[in-house]
Amino acid sequence: MDLLLQYVGLGVTSVFQGADGSLLLMPVLMVLIGVLVGILIGAVPGMSGPFAMAIALPILVSIFGYGNDALYPVLGCLLGIMKGATVGGAVPAILFKTPGTPDAFLTTLDGYPMARKGLGKKAIQTAHFASVMGDNFSDIVLFIAAPAIAVAVERILGLPEKSALIILSLCFMAAVVGKAPLKGLIGGLLGMFVSLIGSTMSGNGPRLTFGIPELGNGLPLTSAVLGVLVISEVLISIEEMHEARKTEAPSRERPEMGPALSWAERLRMMPGILRAAVIGTVIGALPGIGTTTAATLSYDTAKRRSKTPEAFGQGTPDGVVATEAANSAVSGANLIPVMSLGIPGNFAAVFIILAVETIGDFSFGPQVFQFTPIQHIEGFDTILNTNLVMAFGMFTMMVVANIFNWTLGGMLMGVLGHLVRIPKELMLPVILTVSLTAAYVQDGGYVGLLTAGVFALIGYALRRLQISILPFVIGFLLAPTLEGLVRGAFTASGGDAFFLLKSPIALGMLACSAFLLFRMVRQARNP
Amino acid sequence: MKRSLLIAASMLALAGPAFAEWQPDGPIRLWIGYGAGGGTDVQGRTLAKEIEARRGWKIAPENKAGEDGTVMSAQLKSEAPDGQTLGFAITTTYDFAPMNSDNLSPEDFTYITTTAGSQMAVLARADSGWNTLEDLQAAAAGGEQIVWANWGTQVEAGAELVARGLGISVNHLRTEGGKGALNALVSMDANVGWGGGVQKPLVEAGVLKILASAETTPVALDPEKRTLRDMGIELNLGYQYIITAPAGLPEEIRDEIAAVVAEILADPESETRQFIEKQYPPAPIVTQGDALREQILATYDANVEMMKAFAQ
Numbered sequence: 140m141d142l143l144l145q146y147v148g149l150g151v152t153s154v155f156q157g158a159d160g161s162l163l164l165m166p167v168l169m170v171l172i173g174v175l176v177g178i179l180i181g182a183v184p185g186m187s188g189p190f191a192m193a194i195a196l197p198i199l200v201s202i203f204g205y206g207n208d209a210l211y212p213v214l215g216c217l218l219g220i221m222k223g224a225t226v227g228g229a230v231p232a233i234l235f236k237t238p239g240t241p242d243a244f245l246t247t248l249d250g251y252p253m254a255r256k257g258l259g260k261k262a263i264q265t266a267h268f269a270s271v272m273g274d275n276f277s278d279i280v281l282f283i284a285a286p287a288i289a290v291a292v293e294r295i296l297g298l299p300e301k302s303a304l305i306i307l308s309l310c311f312m313a314a315v316v317g318k319a320p321l322k323g324l325i326g327g328l329l330g331m332f333v334s335l336i337g338s339t340m341s342g343n344g345p346r347l348t349f350g351i352p353e354l355g356n357g358l359p360l361t362s363a364v365l366g367v368l369v370i371s372e373v374l375i376s377i378e379e380m381h382e383a384r385k386t387e388a389p390s391r392e393r394p395e396m397g398p399a400l401s402w403a404e405r406l407r408m409m410p411g412i413l414r415a416a417v418i419g420t421v422i423g424a425l426p427g428i429g430t431t432t433a434a435t436l437s438y439d440t441a442k443r444r445s446k447t448p449e450a451f452g453q454g455t456p457d458g459v460v461a462t463e464a465a466n467s468a469v470s471g472a473n474l475i476p477v478m479s480l481g482i483p484g485n486f487a488a489v490f491i492i493l494a495v496e497t498i499g500d501f502s503f504g505p506q507v508f509q510f511t512p513i514q515h516i517e518g519f520d521t522i523l524n525t526n527l528v529m530a531f532g533m534f535t536m537m538v539v540a541n542i543f544n545w546t547l548g549g550m551l552m553g554v555l556g557h558l559v560r561i562p563k564e565l566m567l568p569v570i571l572t573v574s575l576t577a578a579y580v581q582d583g584g585y586v587g588l589l590t591a592g593v594f595a596l597i598g599y600a601l602r603r604l605q606i607s608i609l610p611f612v613i614g615f616l617l618a619p620t621l622e623g624l625v626r627g628a629f630t631a632s633g634g635d636a637f638f639l640l641k642s643p644i645a646l647g648m649l650a651c652s653a654f655l656l657f658r659m660v661r662q663a664r665n666p
Numbered sequence: 667m668k669r670s671l672l673i674a675a676s677m678l679a680l681a682g683p684a685f686a687e688w689q690p691d692g693p694i695r696l697w698i699g700y701g702a703g704g705g706t707d708v709q710g711r712t713l714a715k716e717i718e719a720r721r722g723w724k725i726a727p728e729n730k731a732g733e734d735g736t737v738m739s740a741q742l743k744s745e746a747p748d749g750q751t752l753g754f755a756i757t758t759t760y761d762f763a764p765m766n767s768d769n770l771s772p773e774d775f776t777y778i779t780t781t782a783g784s785q786m787a788v789l790a791r792a793d794s795g796w797n798t799l800e801d802l803q804a805a806a807a808g809g810e811q812i813v814w815a816n817w818g819t820q821v822e823a824g825a826e827l828v829a830r831g832l833g834i835s836v837n838h839l840r841t842e843g844g845k846g847a848l849n850a851l852v853s854m855d856a857n858v859g860w861g862g863g864v865q866k867p868l869v870e871a872g873v874l875k876i877l878a879s880a881e882t883t884p885v886a887l888d889p890e891k892r893t894l895r896d897m898g899i900e901l902n903l904g905y906q907y908i909i910t911a912p913a914g915l916p917e918e919i920r921d922e923i924a925a926v927v928a929e930i931l932a933d934p935e936s937e938t939r940q941f942i943e944k945q946y947p948p949a950p951i952v953t954q955g956d957a958l959r960e961q962i963l964a965t966y967d968a969n970v971e972m973m974k975a976f977a978q
Binding site for chain 2: 337356497501633
């Protein structure tokens with residue numbers, strides 16, 4: 140216990156103190172900037188946290204460079220954006236019925252009617268309070284669960300079991316994302332196929348690189364993700380802008396704001412917040428399901444359990460609480476599979492992993508949570524697990540982001556109504572220029588640009604075919620890990636052809652994967 | 667006499683920049699053959715900063731990771747040999763990796779200077795209870811399954827040769843880089859592995875233990891442990907960190923770059939030197955120019971022989 144507290148103490152101080160004991164302001168400042176940007180971006184219809192994280196990552200890397208010193212400022216900003224965006228998304232949903240982020244869609248069901256009734260301020264404050272509470276709950280679970288799960292995983296799971304776990308995660312993700320699971324599976328497999336470009340792990344040289352030496356270490360990750368996620372969205376938006384002109388835009392007139400939310404009302408919301416936060420946290424901890432599912436599930440549960448289910452959809456604060464507390468509770472919990480296994484749960488987690496892989500000498504996984512005894516050796520150095528200190532440092536920055544969300548978030552949300560009218564025509568060229576510049580600068584010039592371009596077309600095609608992009612991106616990111624694990628499990632078993640089927644745990648996971656695949660095919664046949 | 671020599675030497679030192687034969691024509695690209703954050707990356711970036719401070723040359727480090735530096739060197743060999751594009755990797759990239767590549771040869775590069783040497787050792791978890799390779803041998807003979815974590819073809823061949831030398835059989839686990847091998851050991855996916863220097867904190871923390879040195883001499887982290895050669899296994903897997911350029915780099919450019927690196931590594935105040943002393947003890951290893959080229963070519967030949975022995 141002492142050791143745990145020592146590491147927590149070191150983690151907390153490492154955010155505020157440099158190696159020489161001087162006061163560090165940069166990480167906290169970057170968290171603040173991240174939260175502010177996140178809230179603003181979340182409030183702009185059509186933009187989302189992961190979108191902003193995709194654009195911010197290359198910019199942050201070019202400012203702070205590489206190495207462990209850059210890790211805190213860059214991650215602080217990304218975590219801030221992630222958390223700020225979930226709060227900001229509620230504002231346009233409530234005031235103008237235009238959800239800033241997809242997961243705030245359900246907030247419009249009750250938030251907008253509340254605003255129409257002259258309770259705009261109350262609705263916004265309810266969304267803010269529920270959101271921040273849900274977020275805090277989920278962070279507490281992350282702090283406790285991530286180290287425990289990591290340690291358990293390492294004790295129980297060997298190479299075959301870890302391989303089977305990743306296969307199961309990918310199948311699970313395909314099964315739950317989007318309306319057509321089989322399409323999700325195809326997207327995931329396509330992502331895995333594209334990630335084969337690069338080098339074989341056997342040391343047999345390049346694979347599928349078309350003779351381009353620059354592709355020897357695989358496709359440039361940031362450019363690929365920027366292309367498939369951001370640029371393809373820009374392409375779609377440009378197309379849709381033309382269509383949108385024909386339809387009538389919703390009223391952008393600021394409604395009457397009405398009275399503020401009282402503390403007694405806040406207290407009465409607590410059971411609802413707690414229930415929604417638990418749902419959000421559980422959903423967030425599972426890979427690939429994400430915030431929208433959490434919000435839907437939580438809203439349905441709240442409605443079913445309510446004494447006045449007919450009030451839902453007519454402007455009840457309970458509806459706002461159910462969606463906002465749940466979708467915010469996802470953000471902390473989705474880092475549980477990331478921190479302990481390196482498996483991203485949703486897009487926001489993808490960027491946290493990308494940042495960590497790009498910048499410094501730190502990688503997620505069970506070794507992060509090894510509690511090495513701290514020893515000071517006179518005249519030499521201190522021996523400790525620096526990764527663990529950094530993990531607790533990250534947790535600290537999440538708490539700092541929550542504090543900013545509590546305080547500044549509340550104030551900012553009140554005035555955001557004025558800021559959400561930025562026209563898309565202005566935003567799109569800016570986003571496109573920043574993304575292409577980032578791809579060029581960070582990922583080896585024209586190779587980066589070309590990759591971003593090709594992936595933008597892939598993303599565009601997937602979206603038009605209504606195939607969810609998340610399985611594609613996660614398949615793309617996880618395939619090398621899976622290949623390494625399967626190869627490792629095979630060679631470590633001495634070339635046993637049945638290496639994956641010899642452990643009961645791996646067998647169980649593979650059986651679950653097979654069941655999910657079977658269900659997907661059956662669903663596709665009998666929709 | 668001594669005094670006049672000293673004056674002459676200091677005048678020469680003061681006039682150094684004026685005598686410099688070569689000035690780069692714009693920023694120098696320093697391609698680092700490994701990912702961000704690792705030992706090669708930190709060394710390369712610190713060195714770049716210190717060269718900039720000493721010579722005023724602008725140096726832009728860039729990571730080009732993959733396949734033990736060969737992804738970087740495959741690109742480097744086609745660049746112009748004008749000193750504007752340099753590579754930073756390890757000697758294995760040039761004296762072993764070309765064996766597995768159709769389009770790379772040790773003759774494709776100009777070898778400028780080494781900076782530091784590895785601390786190549788055989789490692790096991792401290793809780794294994796093994797102290798030496800004999801303990802490992804006994805455990806294998808007792809029926810324990812040995813899984814050896816390797817990060818590349820050369821060390822995997824080395825592990826197989828050690829196993830043959832000990833008369834045991836091992837299964838191999840290929841990991842991503844030296845850090846991957848350590849993770850495999852810590853997470854119990856493997857029970858023996860190689861460490862080139864990155865193992866230092868884990869050995870000091872008592873999590874891992876050195877069983878033997880794979881250098882020609884014992885490693886600084888555990889000078890008590892014997893080398894593989896002491897045990898009759900003819901293997902030296904030690905390597906050095908090296909700066910290279912495409913073949914055909916004019917000698918004056920090669921020597922000018924080598925000179926500034928030597929200057930930095932000789933300075934006890936230099937950040938690069940301090941990093942090397944800490945991470946790759948005891949001190950920098952500086953071999954330059956023709957001597958370095960001969961070393962690479964000779965080691966390449968020795969490695970060809972090792973792989974022949976391995977194939978038998």
